[in-house]
Amino acid sequence: MEISELKAELEKLHPASFGWALSCCRRNPAEAEEVLQTVYLKILQGKAIYRGESKLQTWLFAVIRKTAIGERRKQWLRTLITLPVTTSEDLGLEFERSEMQQRFQQALAQLPARQRETLHLVFYQDLSLSEAAEVMNISLGSARRHYERGKKRLRATLDREGVEYGIGWNRKENSSAVL
Amino acid sequence: MELGGTEKRIQALFSELSLEDRSRVPRFEELWTQTTTRPAPVFRRLVMTAAVVVVVAATSFALWSRQSQVALNIAPLEIPMPQLASIVEQARPQQPPRQKRTVRQRRTDRVLFSEAALLSRWQSPTQNFMQSPSSVSFNSLPQLNQSEKDLESFLPKKESNK
Numbered sequence: 001m002e003i004s005e006l007k008a009e010l011e012k013l014h015p016a017s018f019g020w021a022l023s024c025c026r027r028n029p030a031e032a033e034e035v036l037q038t039v040y041l042k043i044l045q046g047k048a049i050y051r052g053e054s055k056l057q058t059w060l061f062a063v064i065r066k067t068a069i070g071e072r073r074k075q076w077l078r079t080l081i082t083l084p085v086t087t088s089e090d091l092g093l094e095f096e097r098s099e100m101q102q103r104f105q106q107a108l109a110q111l112p113a114r115q116r117e118t119l120h121l122v123f124y125q126d127l128s129l130s131e132a133a134e135v136m137n138i139s140l141g142s143a144r145r146h147y148e149r150g151k152k153r154l155r156a157t158l159d160r161e162g163v164e165y166g167i168g169w170n171r172k173e174n175s176s177a178v179l
Numbered sequence: 180m181e182l183g184g185t186e187k188r189i190q191a192l193f194s195e196l197s198l199e200d201r202s203r204v205p206r207f208e209e210l211w212t213q214t215t216t217r218p219a220p221v222f223r224r225l226v227m228t229a230a231v232v233v234v235v236a237a238t239s240f241a242l243w244s245r246q247s248q249v250a251l252n253i254a255p256l257e258i259p260m261p262q263l264a265s266i267v268e269q270a271r272p273q274q275p276p277r278q279k280r281t282v283r284q285r286r287t288d289r290v291l292f293s294e295a296a297l298l299s300r301w302q303s304p305t306q307n308f309m310q311s312p313s314s315v316s317f318n319s320l321p322q323l324n325q326s327e328k329d330l331e332s333f334l335p336k337k338e339s340n341k
Contacts, residue, residue, distance in 0.1 A: 007211065010207070011207045014204065014207040014210075015200075015201055015204045018200065018204045018205070019197060019200045019201075022200055029203055033205050033210070036205075036210060037210050037213060037214055040210060040211060040214045041214045044214060044215070098195075100192075101192070101195055101196065101199065104192045104195075104196070105196070119189065119193075120193070123186070123189050123190045123193040124193040124196065124197055151185060151186070151189065154189060155185055155189075
């Protein structure tokens with residue numbers, strides 16, 4: 001694939017890529033931007049090459065995930081030297097967010113990384129379980145297990161927190177009210 | 180994928196999250212152009228600096244340890260061991276004497292002999308000043324078993340006028 005063609009495709013996927021980068025970087029927008037920039041640099045330098053063996057989105061998400069893991073390791077080393085500082089921008093965002101959304105994000109943060117990633121890829125990015133498995137470089141069976149466990153755990157946490165969306169979790173559902 | 184009640188609710192929460200995220204997505208063009216003019220990250224620079232420091236430290240330590248080894252290298256004490264030498268001499272198989280010396284060795288020997296002869300004949304330039312008319316009497320002393328006449332020769336001569 002030509003670089004101009006690839007650039008156009010990347011631009012289309014850019015919002016979704018940023019969302020995935022945010023999820024991989026524990027909802028830190030600055031870190032997510034840094035990761036995304038590193039990924040684009042890797043593509044430009046030819047360190048990450050798309051060979052057309054899978055969907056471009058799946059390949060790109062796998063690169064983002066791998067880069068984010070690497071960045072997290074570096075971040076951990078940096079914290080040994082300097083203490084992390086919460087910026088005023090983050091605090092402002094916290095106030096803007098609805099209470100329910102905050103609780104949801106807290107519940108998501110409590111999930112193990114694999115479960116959180118599976119849920120994000122399926123519900124946020126609309127990927128199938130096999131595609132999610134490909135991004136995370138795990139088997140379909142493992143992805144399904146993470147998906148089921150994550151869903152169960154998220155629901156339990158939200159129930160405990162009392163988060164409802166439209167209708168209660170335990171009431172008879174009315175799907176048209178939600179979507 | 181057919182979604183149940185729980186899934187739909189989770190998806191609704193994720194949709195809201197997605198909307199929130201879309202409001203803070205950085206511009207693609209901006210990110211793409213920054214990529215091309217991006218300086219080396221601080222972390223990479225730190226790692227490189229640390230690596231250079233380690234290499235320099237290792238090199239200087241190696242040099243220092245080498246120098247200290249040279250300084251402590253005292254010559255071993257030589258203990259004369261004649262017995263051992265004689266034992267070794269005896270144990271050594273007797274080789275047939277060499278019949279012929281090489282031409283080169285002969286030449287060096289000849290040069291050495293001639294130099295030794297020259298040195299033995301050397302005289303000081305002030306040697307002549309040491310010679311005097313009475314040098315004979317200084318150089319030779321009378322012996323006890325010499326005859327009277329001979330001894331008289333050592334005495335100063337009397338003037339015949341007296």
